[in-house]
Amino acid sequence: MRILLVEDDQQLASGLKESLRYAGYSIDMVACGGQALLAINSAVYEVIILDLGLPDMDGLEVLKRIRQKNKQVLFLILTARDGIDSKIEGLDKGADDYLSKPFNIEELLARLRVFERRLGTNTSSLITHKQVSVDTKGHTVSVDGEVLAFSRREYMIIKSLLENIGRILSKQQLENKLYEWGEEVSSNTIEVHVHNIRKKLPKDFIKTVRGVGYVVSKS
Structure with a gap:
């Protein structure tokens, strides 16, 4: 945010x-x-x-x-x-x-x-979807109960997507949530972050909608 x-x-x-x-x-x-x-x-x-x-x-x-x-x-x-x-x-x-x-x-x-x-779509400080949970109070992400290490910006991407389950977030929307004035943003920065996140989350948890953005689907 x-x-x-x-x-x-x-x-x-x-x-x-x-x-x-x-x-x-x-x-x-x-x-x-x-x-x-x-x-x-x-x-x-x-x-x-x-x-x-x-x-x-x-x-x-x-x-x-x-x-x-x-x-x-x-x-x-x-x-x-x-x-x-x-x-x-x-x-x-x-x-x-x-x-x-x-x-x-x-x-x-x-x-x-x-x-x-x-x-967003969450109703408490603990957002859980399938095997993945984000604790917005403790600023942690866990998979099947195990807390995993993510960078600050990786955490922000996961949190943003889980706050908007079923909604597609564009690359620009994610950049706007992550970066402040004066910070340099490479053209493939979001893609790199999502690539690194996917290595730790369940397969196909984050889906790419080509030419549009990324989404965590409800089903």
Whole structure:
């Protein structure tokens, strides 16, 4: 899942980015509302983590403008503001969830797992299909109960496909979930990752739909 983090506190933003990358997310980071408005025109995001106290404009205005253009992206609002009024206003303008500062990173990750369940086909942090299981809380993949070693990006591909069982994900969609701004992506990167993944998963677990992408079929 690719996330846009909009936070002007650089120390907090850097720490969040590192924690979220470790948890298997792809993170782009901006420090103000204007940059956020530009960012949504250059990449596809499934979640935006938005601080309300931005230096150039109010975070609620950023939320309003993005929501007018994009009805699908999920917003997790970070705020140090007290009072129920600002929360109600944010929800009315299209926020999906709120997290008050200071917060625990584990709570943030739990909120994101809820978002993932809304976006995909899984209903819990443990996604099991046939012999393969992905633990999105522990960030592990197991086959027939045995935990296997996968790289961060291999894990992200497996998780993305299992979150969308029966849905074909194109190479571009997978690249968008895996890579952040400035990262170089070779033309055959996804093919190489899928090739390595298939060596460890059951035969034909991941199917190639020629000219379209990859899918884990329901049957």
